[in-house]
Amino acid sequence: MSKIRELVIAGGKIHCARCQAMSKRTKLQCSAPAERGKRVCRFHGARSTGPKTEASRLLVVRGKVKLGDETRQARAERSNKFAELAQIEDALHVLGLTDAPRTRGPKPRNYRPIKSMQDVIQFVVGQLARPCSAVSELQEEITRKTS
Numbered sequence: 443m444s445k446i447r448e449l450v451i452a453g454g455k456i457h458c459a460r461c462q463a464m465s466k467r468t469k470l471q472c473s474a475p476a477e478r479g480k481r482v483c484r485f486h487g488a489r490s491t492g493p494k495t496e497a498s499r500l501l502v503v504r505g506k507v508k509l510g511d512e513t514r515q516a517r518a519e520r521s522n523k524f525a526e527l528a529q530i531e532d533a534l535h536v537l538g539l540t541d542a543p544r545t546r547g548p549k550p551r552n553y554r555p556i557k558s559m560q561d562v563i564q565f566v567v568g569q570l571a572r573p574c575s576a577v578s579e580l581q582e583e584i585t586r587k588t589s
């Protein structure tokens with residue numbers, strides 16, 4: 443569903459931008475005109491001047507970094523690991539190493555199905571080419587201790 447960009451008021455005499463915000467209550471697009479040079483109306487934050495204090499600025503930053511109990515980075519890492527796990531499961535089925543039932547439900551975001559032997563080879567080569575996190579952590583620790 444696309445939003446309506448223009449609003450005609452005063453019996454067709456005034457054409458102006460329409461507020462692009464969605465009402466929390468009705469789930470419909472706000473029907474107020476947007477403030478000059480802004481995309482939303484005064485009720486939906488067009489007159490906001492942003493966080494004033496350093497503490498409130500940090501609150502905004504934290505709100506963008508965290509979602510629920512974990513950071514966005516932690517969520518992305520977990521999703522990537524689940525995608526990897528699903529691909530390993532695919533590979534096991536292609537190689538005929540298991541006849542276990544498939545994991546049900548939606549697949550993770552970065553999941554690419556592995557359907558043929560060629561896909562298995564590409565997946566394994568890709569995994570081998572990736573830097574190992576345990577090795578890089580060890581290297582970091584060694585450089586920290588030696589310096």
Ligand SMILES: [Zn+2]
Nearest residue numbers: 461472483486
């Ligand atoms: Zn509005």
